[in-house]
Amino acid sequence: MKKGRASKAAAIATILFCLLLLWFHTMSLSSTSRINNITATTTTVFPTKISREKTRVAMQTVKSQNSQPMPRAQQEQLPLTSQISCNRTYLRYDLCSIDGPTVLDPTTSTFFMVAPTSTVQVEKIKPYPRKYEDYIMAQIKELSLTSGPPSPPCKIQHDAPALVFSAGGYTGNFFHDFNDGFLPLFITASSIFPNRDFIMVVSQARDWWPSKYADLLKVFSEHPIVTLEKDSATHCFPSATLGLMSHGFMTIDQTLIPSSKTLMHFRHLLEKAYDGSRSLVSSPHHCPNSLSRPRLILVSRRHNVARTIMNQEEVIQVMKEIGFDVIVFEPRRDTSLDESYALINSSHAMVGVHGAGLTHALFLRPRSVFIQVVPIGVDWAADVFFGRVARGLNLEYIEYKIGVEESSLVKKYGKDNMLLKDPYALQKKGWPIEIMDIYLKEQNVKLDLLKFRKSLEGAYHMAKKFMHRAR
Numbered sequence: 001m002k003k004g005r006a007s008k009a010a011a012i013a014t015i016l017f018c019l020l021l022l023w024f025h026t027m028s029l030s031s032t033s034r035i036n037n038i039t040a041t042t043t044t045v046f047p048t049k050i051s052r053e054k055t056r057v058a059m060q061t062v063k064s065q066n067s068q069p070m071p072r073a074q075q076e077q078l079p080l081t082s083q084i085s086c087n088r089t090y091l092r093y094d095l096c097s098i099d100g101p102t103v104l105d106p107t108t109s110t111f112f113m114v115a116p117t118s119t120v121q122v123e124k125i126k127p128y129p130r131k132y133e134d135y136i137m138a139q140i141k142e143l144s145l146t147s148g149p150p151s152p153p154c155k156i157q158h159d160a161p162a163l164v165f166s167a168g169g170y171t172g173n174f175f176h177d178f179n180d181g182f183l184p185l186f187i188t189a190s191s192i193f194p195n196r197d198f199i200m201v202v203s204q205a206r207d208w209w210p211s212k213y214a215d216l217l218k219v220f221s222e223h224p225i226v227t228l229e230k231d232s233a234t235h236c237f238p239s240a241t242l243g244l245m246s247h248g249f250m251t252i253d254q255t256l257i258p259s260s261k262t263l264m265h266f267r268h269l270l271e272k273a274y275d276g277s278r279s280l281v282s283s284p285h286h287c288p289n290s291l292s293r294p295r296l297i298l299v300s301r302r303h304n305v306a307r308t309i310m311n312q313e314e315v316i317q318v319m320k321e322i323g324f325d326v327i328v329f330e331p332r333r334d335t336s337l338d339e340s341y342a343l344i345n346s347s348h349a350m351v352g353v354h355g356a357g358l359t360h361a362l363f364l365r366p367r368s369v370f371i372q373v374v375p376i377g378v379d380w381a382a383d384v385f386f387g388r389v390a391r392g393l394n395l396e397y398i399e400y401k402i403g404v405e406e407s408s409l410v411k412k413y414g415k416d417n418m419l420l421k422d423p424y425a426l427q428k429k430g431w432p433i434e435i436m437d438i439y440l441k442e443q444n445v446k447l448d449l450l451k452f453r454k455s456l457e458g459a460y461h462m463a464k465k466f467m468h469r470a471r
Contacts, residue, residue, distance in 0.1 A: 084113065084145050086123050093129040093184070095243040096145055102240050103151040104162070104201065106231040110144040111164075111240050112151030120148035127203065128166040129184045129246035136169045141203050141228075143242060154236035160197040160223060162240040163188065168204030172333065175356035175385065182216065184244035186269065187252060189220060190261045192241055199237065201226040212337065215273045249384045251392065263392030270362060274341035294463035296324040297344055299352030299360065303330065307353045307375055310408065310446040318453055322460050324349070331357050348463040348470075351456075353445060354382045361386060365470070366394040369463045371455060373447070374401045376409060377423040377439035396462045400455045408444040 086096040101114035126140040143164065165185065170176035189198065198221055205227050210217065217225065226235055247253040254260045296319055301308045309315055319326045327347070331340060341363045344350060349369035352358050361370050370390050374382040382399065390397035404410055404420045413419050418426055419438060426435055 084121050084123055084147060086125065086145075090245075091132055092246040092248070093131055093243055094125050094127075095241070095245065096123055096125045097239065097241045098145055099239055102162075102237050103154055104226075104235045104237065104240070105152050106226075106228045106233070106235070108144070109141060109203070109228055110146060111242070113147045114151055114236075117147045120146065122146045125242050126166065127164055127243040128169050129180055129244045130169060140166050140168050143203065145240075145242065152234050155233040156235045158199055158223075158235060158237050160199050160221075160237070161193070162201045162226075162235075162237040163193065163198045164201040164203070164240060164242040165244045166203045167206070167209050171204075171206070171209065173356050174331065174333075175359045177213075178359055178362065179250055179385075180246075181244075182213075183250065183252065183266065184246045185220060186261070186266050187247060187257065188241070188243075188245045190257050190259055190265075191245060194259050197221065197223070199223045199226060201228065201235075201240075203228045205229070208333070212334075215337070216270070219269055219273045250386070250388050263389070264366070264394070267362065267366075267393055270341070271345075274338060274345075274363075293323055293325040294348035294460065294467045295346070296326050296349040296351060296459075296463070297329045297347045298326055299350060299355075299357040300328050300330040301353055301355055301357065304355070306441045306443055307355050308444050309353060309373075310444050311449070314449060315447055315452065318449055319351075319456060322453070322456050324456075324460060324463070329357075329360075331360065348467045349459055351459075354378050354386070358386045359389075361389050361395065362393070364393065364395055365466075367396060367466050367469070369396045369398070369459045369466065371398045371400055371459055373445060374399055375439065375443050375445055376402065376404065376407045376420055377427070377435075377443075379423075380427070396459075396466070398455055398459055400452060402445050403448065403451070406445055406448055408446065409438070409442065412442070 083099045084096070085099065086094065088094045098111055098113060103112045103114060104110070105112065123145045124142050125145070126137055126142050128137065128140045130136055163185075165181075165188075167181065170180055200217070200221055200223070202225055205225070210225060210227070247256060252261060252263050252266060254262045298312075298316065298319070300312065302312065316326050316328070327343070329340075329343065340360060344360050344363035345365060347364070347368065349371070350358075350361060350364055351371040351373070353373040354375060358372060364370060370386075372382055372386050372390075379401065387397065387399065389395075404415050407420065409420055415421070419435075423439070
């Protein structure tokens with residue numbers, strides 16, 4: 001009898017023990033699942049294919065919304081760690097970052113992690129947003145990010161993160177200064193540093209660049225620029241981002257920026273940088289002859305290699321006959337941006353042949369008039385480069401496409417040549433440099449005064465309305 005009771009008790013104990021083991025196993029699986037979920041929410045994930053819509057989140061680490069601030073005492077016990085991340089999935093640019101304390105050694109163009117890891121990681125980047133163009137990227141200095149060896153001692157400490165980019169490449173051409181420089185800088189700052197301070201670290205900046213764009217650079221950041229080639233002291237930053245983001249030629253896609261910025265916001269940035277220069281428009285050369293005559297700026301290419309208006313004086317005469325007060329504007333590299341902005345921002349219309357000088361359309365006020373004269377064979381570039389600017393700034397835009405007889409190429413190649421007869425057929429498989437050079441470097445225009453007059457008359461009426469509204 002006693003043996004039966006003992007056997008029954010042993011069986012019950014065995015069952016209870018098995019149930020207890022099953023309970024512990026279930027809890028272990030639940031804990032593992034929670035840990036995996038937390039890990040998933042704190043891991044930086046990059047897209048596996050080129051996707052412009054993911055630009056704004058590619059370099060951001062997602063943090064758990066339920067995390068609580070760590071007590072100060074525990075923070076001080078933790079080692080300083082950094083993480084090197086690079087996103088190379090985009091057509092136009094690469095973007096790398098050190099998410100943690102870093103030391104820059106300008107003499108080697110290298111960013112070191114403050115706390116080296118057991119595994120050495122080295123990344124290289126050319127921080128210029130024309131990755132697809134091998135010719136120009138070969139001229140861009142390569143920078144390094146490394147997790148070892150140990151970083152050199154810090155000489156200059158900064159409290160703000162670094163934004164690193166190159167001012168090499170096509171810099172010096174006014175169009176490229178904005179297309180490859182300031183527009184990508186605006187996009188990157190708005191995406192990665194919205195309402196945050198940062199320090200610009202610039203590679204390959206020529207002597208004239210910081211001074212020419214001093215007012216504009218100060219709007220981006222009040223901190224002095226760190227120029228790699230002119231500095232030998234080590235600099236310490238809480239973090240660093242290398243590279244500039246681009247949405248394409250002369251455009252800002254508001255769907256790709258967390259703060260939904262547009263080209264109009266960039267225009268406001270220019271206004272903030274140069275609006276104080278309105279007072280510079282006081283000389284007789286800048287002032288209109290009469291308040292009843294809208295001011296028209298003719299962007300001249302008279303001393304350029306090509307795309308000049310061969311009958312410019314006759315065109316100016318027609319402009320005056322229609323009722324415009326005409327000012328010829330011929331920008332050079334040393335032209336003051338203060339004066340340029342003051343002149344164009346106070347005008348009512350701007351006209352010019354396709355070229356870098358039309359980048360000054362960024363200085364036009366919304367609803368003012370912009371006429372782009374489009375030579376043979378550059379229709380696509382004209383629309384993508386400056387048509388986008390006109391639409392983005394709400395300008396009254398007129399595109400005057402010249403006829404074959406208005407092109408100087410007709411004398412050299414004949415009107416039946418495919419270059420003039422069907423430019424699209426030659427460009428179906430791209431824009432070979434030998435074809436591009438013909439359209440951009442050999443071609444001048446002689447405007448048909450009767451035909452062009454119609455466009456000018458339409459522009460006059462719009463400019464007149466704008467002038468009255470702007471008073």
